[in-house]
Amino acid sequence: MSLIDWNRQCEPELTSESDWMNRRSFIRCAGLFGTAILLGGCFPEVKELEEIDFDLERAQSAGLPGPDQLTPLRKVTAYNNFYEFGTGKEDPASFAHSLVTEPWTVSVEGHCENPGVLDLDQLLEAQTVEERIYRMRCVEGWSMVIPWQGVSLGKVLERFKPLPQAAFVAFETLFDPEMMVGQRYPHLPWPYLEGLRMDEAMHPLTLLATGLYGKDLPNQNGAPLRLVVPWKYGFKGIKSIVAIRFVEKMPPATWANYVPSEYGFFANVNPEVSHPRWSQRMERRLGEIKRRRTLPFNGYGEEVSSLYTGMDLKKWF
Numbered sequence: 001m002s003l004i005d006w007n008r009q010c011e012p013e014l015t016s017e018s019d020w021m022n023r024r025s026f027i028r029c030a031g032l033f034g035t036a037i038l039l040g041g042c043f044p045e046v047k048e049l050e051e052i053d054f055d056l057e058r059a060q061s062a063g064l065p066g067p068d069q070l071t072p073l074r075k076v077t078a079y080n081n082f083y084e085f086g087t088g089k090e091d092p093a094s095f096a097h098s099l100v101t102e103p104w105t106v107s108v109e110g111h112c113e114n115p116g117v118l119d120l121d122q123l124l125e126a127q128t129v130e131e132r133i134y135r136m137r138c139v140e141g142w143s144m145v146i147p148w149q150g151v152s153l154g155k156v157l158e159r160f161k162p163l164p165q166a167a168f169v170a171f172e173t174l175f176d177p178e179m180m181v182g183q184r185y186p187h188l189p190w191p192y193l194e195g196l197r198m199d200e201a202m203h204p205l206t207l208l209a210t211g212l213y214g215k216d217l218p219n220q221n222g223a224p225l226r227l228v229v230p231w232k233y234g235f236k237g238i239k240s241i242v243a244i245r246f247v248e249k250m251p252p253a254t255w256a257n258y259v260p261s262e263y264g265f266f267a268n269v270n271p272e273v274s275h276p277r278w279s280q281r282m283e284r285r286l287g288e289i290k291r292r293r294t295l296p297f298n299g300y301g302e303e304v305s306s307l308y309t310g311m312d313l314k315k316w317f
Ligand code: MTE
Pocket: 076, 079, 080, 081, 082, 083, 084, 137, 138, 139, 173, 192, 220, 221, 222, 233, 234, 235, 236, 237, 238, 239, 240
């Protein structure tokens, strides 16, 4: 049975954590061939299971980390970074219930033919919600494997017809200290900002997530809409987005601007470049005891390394 068939067969039931956890053979393969599987639904060529199992064994004997398992839902939703609700890992789960996500509008601005303020349904209209299982690697040295639902950012952006001057895309999180208790304190300059170069934004792996584990995004994970760029450190994954802007120059990004000596705009996962406080060689997968080696581009190098040809990736942290 091909992975496409396998996916199709399972998809309707994918609503609860236990359903997801039952898909262990699928996940085991997703570890090394995540993108083949993740994009299996939209790319005509996918590997057969047998072929993937073979490659998996070979890679393991070459010393790569063991197979990936989904991070349990309770960990994905209880251990978060969302400074708008406090700086503790458990703060977002405790305080993010105050975030009202309906109605929600997103303003699309800048160098494009069709700017506008759209409610979420309009923004996502005509898009196919896809299921993507991605590794997420935080620069603090922990990681998770999360089954997201979302739409291709590139496909969403195309609708607005970006103009040739649009070299970057900037994103902005809601600023509302009434609902976001952490914004009453200067933990960070508010609102949280992030950005991508246009080719990164248009890359098929880049996702605008609307859900995880088959349900709408929990508030603490960035409801109702967040960015997921699996080959970059987690801080690029801006949450609760209210503005998308096509811009000419590299836009400000919260962490890169706040502590430029520690964070860069590109922030591709790179075990060779240590953060001043954390080596990036190894990572702790939540739920696991033994640490595992971090992979360049978080394991997505085959798909994305060509975006950075000619760039000194040590310099462009
Ligand atoms: N987005 C906003 N608006 N505010 C934040 O504090 N934290 C970032 C990123 N997106 C953050 C944010 C960081 S540092 C990480 S590691 C990821 O969200 C964490 O995502 P998670 O809590 O869903 O695991």
